Amino acid sequence: xxxxxxxxxxxxxxxxxxxxxxxxxxxxxxxxxxxxxxxxxxxxxxxxxxxxxxxxxxxxxxxxxxxxxxxxxxxxxxxxxxx
Amino acid sequence: xxxxxxxxxxxxxxxxxxxxxxxxxxxxxxxxxxxxxxxxxxxxxxxxxxxxxxxxxxxxxxxxxxxxxxxxxxxxxxxxxxxxxxxxxxxxxxxxxxxxxxxxxxxxxxxxxxxxxxxxxxxxxxxxxxxxxxxxxxxxxxxxxxxxxx
Numbered sequence: 001x002x003x004x005x006x007x008x009x010x011x012x013x014x015x016x017x018x019x020x021x022x023x024x025x026x027x028x029x030x031x032x033x034x035x036x037x038x039x040x041x042x043x044x045x046x047x048x049x050x051x052x053x054x055x056x057x058x059x060x061x062x063x064x065x066x067x068x069x070x071x072x073x074x075x076x077x078x079x080x081x082x083x
Numbered sequence: 084x085x086x087x088x089x090x091x092x093x094x095x096x097x098x099x100x101x102x103x104x105x106x107x108x109x110x111x112x113x114x115x116x117x118x119x120x121x122x123x124x125x126x127x128x129x130x131x132x133x134x135x136x137x138x139x140x141x142x143x144x145x146x147x148x149x150x151x152x153x154x155x156x157x158x159x160x161x162x163x164x165x166x167x168x169x170x171x172x173x174x175x176x177x178x179x180x181x182x183x184x185x186x187x188x189x190x191x192x193x194x195x196x197x198x199x200x201x202x203x204x205x206x207x208x209x210x211x212x213x214x215x216x217x218x219x220x221x222x223x224x225x226x227x228x229x230x231x232x233x
Contacts (some may be wrong), residue, residue: 006135007205008216056203075135075203079219081231082132082163082204083116083175083195 001070003053005046006077009053012046029055029061030064056070084159085143087134089166092176101158101180106182108157112187114195120170122217128209132165132174135203139163146197150179153193154186161194163204196226 004017026035033053036049046055055062056075068074084101086092094113102108118130143161150159158180168174177194181187206217 004135006203007133007207010133056135056138059135059141061124061201075138077135077203078205078216080200080203081206081219082134082218083199083223 001068002073004073004075004077006075009046009077013042022068027067028064029057029062029066029068029074032068033064033076049078054079084161085140085147086160086162087139087143088137088162088164091164091173092162094176094178097160097162097176098174098178101160103176105157105180109182109184110184110187111178111180112184112191114175114191115173116175116195117169118170118172118174122208122210125208125210125212125215127170128211129167129169130209131167131207131214133207134163134165138203140213142202143198144156146194146201149197150194154181154187154190156178156181157192159190161196161198163198163202165204193230196223196230199223200227 001016001020003020005013005015010016025037026032033047033050037047049062054077057066057068057072094115096114098111102111120127129211147159147161150156156179160178162176164174177191179187179191187201200223
């Protein structure tokens with residue numbers, strides 16, 4: 001799965017994107033957010049503010065219970081501040 | 084029409100391109116957002132806009148389509164810039180064209196309100212203390228929710 005990070009989440013995790021093979025027990029957006037901290041301390045720190053974060057699956061906003069697959073593009077980012 | 088670009092834009096030129104050859108248009112509303120030199124009481128020397136290429140265009144197109152469903156518009160344009168900007172620089176342009184003013188006024192405000200809460204852009208301000216990511220404002224969410232009720 002391709003995962004993208006933006007804004008302060010990108011700087012805290014230290015990368016803008018990565019390709020990850022999902023464990024079989026990661027089926028939803030919520031599972032993914034629960035599992036990412038296993039990848040390292042920077043993920044744990046960054047995801048401390050997970051209640052603030054927005055998720056997009058294949059470039060559409062997604063809810064926590066949305067199912068995800070390895071072929072999806074998932075983006076995790078703080079609330080948007082354009083305009 | 085939507086454009087996501089690092090280059091500046093020219094309001095008069097864009098309005099002329101939108102209205103040229105369409106004399107049915109009787110009203111044009113335009114909104115321009117500019118970079119300010121102060122946030123709260125902090126001085127801003129520059130601002131960098133990050134975005135999510137692909138999703139940005141998709142969201143802007145969806146917002147524009149919704150505006151055309153809600154109001155009778157003859158033309159519309161959203162331009163949003165990314166990259167490094169200085170105080171006074173133009174960030175965003177929304178133009179709506181309709182036969183009468185009400186649709187143009189309302190849809191322009193609608194597009195800006197939705198853009199601010201849906202389009203994946205993030206502002207990083209350069210302050211004397213270093214770079215600071217701008218926090219989302221509750222007021223922006225409330226402005227968007229207002230349109231969901233009406």
